[in-house]
Amino acid sequence: MMSLELGRVSIRSFAYEVVKCEVEQRLIPLLASYSGHEHGDLLDLQDVFRRFSFDCICRFSFGLDPRCLRSSFPASKFAVSFDLASKLSAQRAMTVSPLVWKIKRVLNIGSERKLREAISMINELALEVIRQKRKRVGLTTEKDLLARFVGTINDDTYLRDIIVSFLLAGRDTVASSLTSFFLLLATHPQVEARIRDESDRVIGPGRVISSYEQMRELHYLQASVYESMRLYPPIQFDSKFCLEDDVLPDGTFVVKGTRVTYHPYAMGRMEKIWGGDCLEFKPERWLKDGVFFPENPFNYPVFQAGRRVCLGKEMALVEMKTVALFLLQRFDMRLASPHQTQRFSPGLTATFSSGLLVLVRERKASQASDS
Numbered sequence: 049m050m051s052l053e054l055g056r057v058s059i060r061s062f063a064y065e066v067v068k069c070e071v072e073q074r075l076i077p078l079l080a081s082y083s084g085h086e087h088g089d090l091l092d093l094q095d096v097f098r099r100f101s102f103d104c105i106c107r108f109s110f111g112l113d114p115r116c117l118r119s120s121f122p123a124s125k126f127a128v129s130f131d132l133a134s135k136l137s138a139q140r141a142m143t144v145s146p147l148v149w150k151i152k153r154v155l156n157i158g159s160e161r162k163l164r165e166a167i168s169m170i171n172e173l174a175l176e177v178i179r180q181k182r183k184r185v186g187l188t189t190e191k192d193l194l195a196r197f198v199g200t201i202n203d204d205t206y207l208r209d210i211i212v213s214f215l216l217a218g219r220d221t222v223a224s225s226l227t228s229f230f231l232l233l234a235t236h237p238q239v240e241a242r243i244r245d246e247s248d249r250v251i252g253p254g255r256v257i258s259s260y261e262q263m264r265e266l267h268y269l270q271a272s273v274y275e276s277m278r279l280y281p282p283i284q285f286d287s288k289f290c291l292e293d294d295v296l297p298d299g300t301f302v303v304k305g306t307r308v309t310y311h312p313y314a315m316g317r318m319e320k321i322w323g324g325d326c327l328e329f330k331p332e333r334w335l336k337d338g339v340f341f342p343e344n345p346f347n348y349p350v351f352q353a354g355r356r357v358c359l360g361k362e363m364a365l366v367e368m369k370t371v372a373l374f375l376l377q378r379f380d381m382r383l384a385s386p387h388q389t390q391r392f393s394p395g396l397t398a399t400f401s402s403g404l405l406v407l408v409r410e411r412k413a414s415q416a417s418d419s
């Protein structure tokens with residue numbers, strides 16, 4: 049049901065409207081307020097994109113606006129509880145023995161107590177949003193996911209779990225993909241220039257994209273986004289547990305109960321799949337005669353593959369491409385420490401441990417239209 053709904057053009061257009069509004073009304077003004085400080089304020093783009101993606105996914109899923117991206121950088125209760133719950137869950141997954149957290153959970157102490165409190169805060173807020181939404185059924189023309197489902201799903205707890213899983217799935221992943229994309233653009237100015245050229249050719253010099261449909265013609269941009277996630281997949285590895293004895297396509301026998309892990313980060317850097325230049329950032333590898341050509345998803349499992357493929361893939365691509373188009377047209381960004389090696393923090397989603405500090409400069413009107 050959810051995949052059918054997300055496959056509709058109307059929901060993709062709605063995703064585009066949400067993202068465009070957040071970009072124009074919050075992201076651009078925020079970056080503009082940081083531009084012009086030649087040696088001045090550095091902006092942590094990773095933090096900005098986390099706030100941005102939380103606002104977007106909440107508006108898309110619930111029709112709720114946590115306003116995390118206002119320039120005062122307010123801390124939303126919802127976002128703080130989300131952060132805490134994600135961090136504590138990741139820590140659980142990394143403990144040597146699950147026995148430790150299981151005992152803490154039974155005794156309701158330490159990290160398990162904090163996790164329980166954070167989850168109940170999220171659940172309360174989510175249920176309140178659902179109750180409010182039910183009151184408005186038939187009275188408004190809201191287009192978010194929740195509004196599409198309140199009429200057909202009567203079980204509030206089930207509805208809450210669907211929506212919360214969307215927030216979880218669609219926040220840090222998008223923030224991570226945007227952060228590494230802008231890192232790669234900052235270190236590959238020739239790719240940045242080609243994205244601007246393509247945008248000028250398809251959309252028009254100095255003009256901003258006006259519809260979701262226009263985006264389909266931007267093949268080089270699509271290739272750049274895919275290429276960036278090949279090198280920096282937001283979910284670097286993922287595990288599944290085998291329910292029954294099984295045999296993998298290469299003939300490997302897997303006994304029931306085995307944990308099987310696939311590793312998109314390693315796969316994205318394998319010569320066997322991508323050739324000798326696998327470590328280079330080369331969007332061209334995704335183009336045939338200038339047209340984007342997708343790789344077999346089993347070789348590129350960034351959104352997973354098969355029946356449990358990511359349901360928000362299109363929304364994620366819309367978000368990334370919209371942000372790229374608007375920001376590249378308006379700003380130049382330089383890394384504060386161009387030679388710094390980025391290290392990842394431990395966690396469920398790839399995050400740079402020192403953020404991504406940049407200097408922002410607004411492009412002159414002439415540059416923006418002649419690029």
Ligand code: HEM
Pocket residue numbers: 213214217218219221222225281282283286287349350351352355356357358359360361363364
């Ligand atoms: C670049 C951004 C994203 C990446 C790389 C990504 C990747 C993935 C991956 C690898 C999975 C499979 C996880 C598993 O089964 O263990 C997944 C599942 C999922 N994703 Fe995404 N995702 C992204 C953005 C989004 C967004 C924006 C949304 C929501 C609008 C979303 C919604 C979902 C949902 C609902 C599932 C669960 C599907 C199921 O269990 O059948 N994702 N995603």
